[in-house]
Amino acid sequence: MKRSRTAALLLMSTAPLLLTACDRNQSREGLYTSVEACVAQTNDSASCNEAFAKAKQESLATAPRFANREECEARYGAQQCAERSDGNNHSFFGPLMTGFFLSQMMRNGVATNGFNSAPAFRDSNGGWQRPAADGASGGVYRGANTGTGMVPVTATPDRAVTSSRSGFGRSSGSRGFGS
Amino acid sequence: MRRIALAERSDWRAKAADCGFGFHTIDDAPYWDESAYYAFSLREIEHDIEAPSEELHAMALDMVERIVGSEQHMQQLAIPEPYRDWIAQSWRERQPHLYGRMDFAYDGSAPAKLYELNYDTPTSLFEAAFFQWQWLEDQLARGQLPAGSDQFNSIQESLVEAFGTIARGIARPFHFAAVRDSTEDQGTIAYLRDCALQAGIDCGTLAIEDIGISEDGRFTDLDDNVIGCLFKLYPLEDMFRETFGPYLPRARLQLIEPPWKALLSNKGILPLLWEAHRGHPNLLPAEFDAGGELPRGWVRKPLHSREGANIAMHLDDGRELRTDGPYDGPCIRQACHPLTAFDGHYPLIGSWVVGDRACGIGIREDSSLVTQDSARFVPHAIVEEARGVLIA
Numbered sequence: 391m392k393r394s395r396t397a398a399l400l401l402m403s404t405a406p407l408l409l410t411a412c413d414r415n416q417s418r419e420g421l422y423t424s425v426e427a428c429v430a431q432t433n434d435s436a437s438c439n440e441a442f443a444k445a446k447q448e449s450l451a452t453a454p455r456f457a458n459r460e461e462c463e464a465r466y467g468a469q470q471c472a473e474r475s476d477g478n479n480h481s482f483f484g485p486l487m488t489g490f491f492l493s494q495m496m497r498n499g500v501a502t503n504g505f506n507s508a509p510a511f512r513d514s515n516g517g518w519q520r521p522a523a524d525g526a527s528g529g530v531y532r533g534a535n536t537g538t539g540m541v542p543v544t545a546t547p548d549r550a551v552t553s554s555r556s557g558f559g560r561s562s563g564s565r566g567f568g569s
Numbered sequence: 570m571r572r573i574a575l576a577e578r579s580d581w582r583a584k585a586a587d588c589g590f591g592f593h594t595i596d597d598a599p600y601w602d603e604s605a606y607y608a609f610s611l612r613e614i615e616h617d618i619e620a621p622s623e624e625l626h627a628m629a630l631d632m633v634e635r636i637v638g639s640e641q642h643m644q645q646l647a648i649p650e651p652y653r654d655w656i657a658q659s660w661r662e663r664q665p666h667l668y669g670r671m672d673f674a675y676d677g678s679a680p681a682k683l684y685e686l687n688y689d690t691p692t693s694l695f696e697a698a699f700f701q702w703q704w705l706e707d708q709l710a711r712g713q714l715p716a717g718s719d720q721f722n723s724i725q726e727s728l729v730e731a732f733g734t735i736a737r738g739i740a741r742p743f744h745f746a747a748v749r750d751s752t753e754d755q756g757t758i759a760y761l762r763d764c765a766l767q768a769g770i771d772c773g774t775l776a777i778e779d780i781g782i783s784e785d786g787r788f789t790d791l792d793d794n795v796i797g798c799l800f801k802l803y804p805l806e807d808m809f810r811e812t813f814g815p816y817l818p819r820a821r822l823q824l825i826e827p828p829w830k831a832l833l834s835n836k837g838i839l840p841l842l843w844e845a846h847r848g849h850p851n852l853l854p855a856e857f858d859a860g861g862e863l864p865r866g867w868v869r870k871p872l873h874s875r876e877g878a879n880i881a882m883h884l885d886d887g888r889e890l891r892t893d894g895p896y897d898g899p900c901i902r903q904a905c906h907p908l909t910a911f912d913g914h915y916p917l918i919g920s921w922v923v924g925d926r927a928c929g930i931g932i933r934e935d936s937s938l939v940t941q942d943s944a945r946f947v948p949h950a951i952v953e954e955a956r957g958v959l960i961a
Binding site for chain 1: 587588589611614627665687689690691692693698699702703705719720721722723724725726727730731733734735737738739740748749751753754757759760762763766767768769770771776777778779780781782783784785787789793794795802803804807808810811812813814816834875876923924925926929951
């Protein structure tokens with residue numbers, strides 16, 4: 391079959407999705423340092439446990455790789471690195487997973503089945519990192535490579551006083567700009 | 570490939586209203602048109618459209634690698650100097666991209682010919698990915714299409730998968746922005762946001778006009794949060810020219826589509842592709858336009874033009890066609906390869922690439938050889954030809 395198996399809408403649709411009213415749909419996303427912290431926040435121990443296990447497994451493939459313990463510990467702190475093997479008799483050092491992400495759709499305040507999870511690592515400066523997108527196994531993108539870069543996580547958004555607006559959009563025409 | 574008349578679903582307008590498809594009629598003119606559909610064979614889809622789309626996409630990405638290393642190419646594409654390093658850097662970092670649409674002239678008898686790449690702000694997405702899919706399901710359920718009919722359209726599945734892949738790694742807050750008063754563009758970002766939410770990604774929407782700048786040159790939303798990542802359904806080349814443009818290279822704002830897409834949504838890519846792959850069956854001869862008279866058999870297009878605006882066409886038979894529009898500046902020439910008429914309509918195939926995967930088509934047909942904003946969206950189906958009967 392060359393078409394999507396299903397194609398439903400969450401927010402655009404006024405029709406009920408999966409036979410439940412869906413006037414209150416949101417997503418939640420959190421970074422948790424333990425399954426316990428996750429359960430305390432979400433009250434959903436099944437998702438938390440599963441997300442933790444998936445992140446743990448993924449962390450072996452997506453954690454940054456170092457040739458020796460010293461290099462790894464310089465970035466991630468003492469006692470925070472472990473030796474691993476890539477399965478071809480090559481060993482390397484990588485940081486231990488110190489947290490995990492869980493993101494999930496909510497429907498009427500209830501978490502839906504299925505979620506995204508990812509491992510998180512804390513560097514020696516106390517900042518959180520997660521694997522960059524390339525480390526994902528998504529088949530939409532070609533050449534998904536292992537040992538990807540890490541990106542910083544900002545749990546709380548930066549704020550800045552806005553000095554002016556309307557600096558984009560002046561070329562706008564009545565029909566907009568899609569092509 | 571055939572054009573087949575088919576009764577409209579009597580309730581399609583109500584269905585459109587139910588799913589937020591507010592632009593099925595634009596300025597009182599019909600845009601969604603299901604009084605007919607295009608029927609393809611599986612071989613036509615897989616061999617003539619899907620495989621060439623993936624090949625051309627890979628060729629286009631290879632070309633980005635070449636352009637970012639060449640001041641001459643940057644010059645040919647009229648990329649403003651202050652943005653060149655920023656664009657090159659975005660490619661070196663492989664900043665993630667989401668989607669694009671190739672426009673093909675195709676009639677089922679000769680190889681599909683690439684007209685252009687819409688790789689920065691492609692639209693007609695919702696109608697291709699969702700409403701067209703729903704049309705097929707409904708018409709199958711009503712027995713109006715041959716049983717087992719399919720469609721080349723896993724666009725929505727691919728979008729959700731792509732968001733799940735790229736959005737995990739991007740900075741928050743993540744906003745979708747488009748021009749406030751464009752119903753069509755607003756509908757497109759509402760749909761894309763829906764797909765992102767289905768991938769579990771928290772995100773919001775914002776009018777492009779409401780984006781702010783802080784004293785220290787960072788972009789902000791209406792709550793004064795520094796925007797982490799912005800999906801902008803707004804042309805990069807317009808952003809470059811506008812008041813906030815100069816802040817872009819240093820603002821650390823992540824863009825989707827990323828800055829390197831400015832090299833692919835630019836028609837200058839067409840002569841470069843032709844130069845590198847001369848004679849490729851899916852490419853038309855193309856060259857940079859030095860001005861002067863346009864010979865027979867050639868089309869002139871500005872590097873940047875949308876919705877078929879400012880196109881000059883000199884047909885083999887001597888006829889000349891010209892469309893109006895606001896675009897000027899440097900142009901390219903492309904060998905004239907007119908669309909084939911089906912019952913007096915000229916269908917243009919929009920082939921969607923999500924991530925790096927060719928995953929569907931949407932067809933727009935116009936009553937003129939140049940597909941403009943008046944073109945209607947007509948659905949398609951994959952229908953296997955009856956076997957065993959050969960009419961010579």
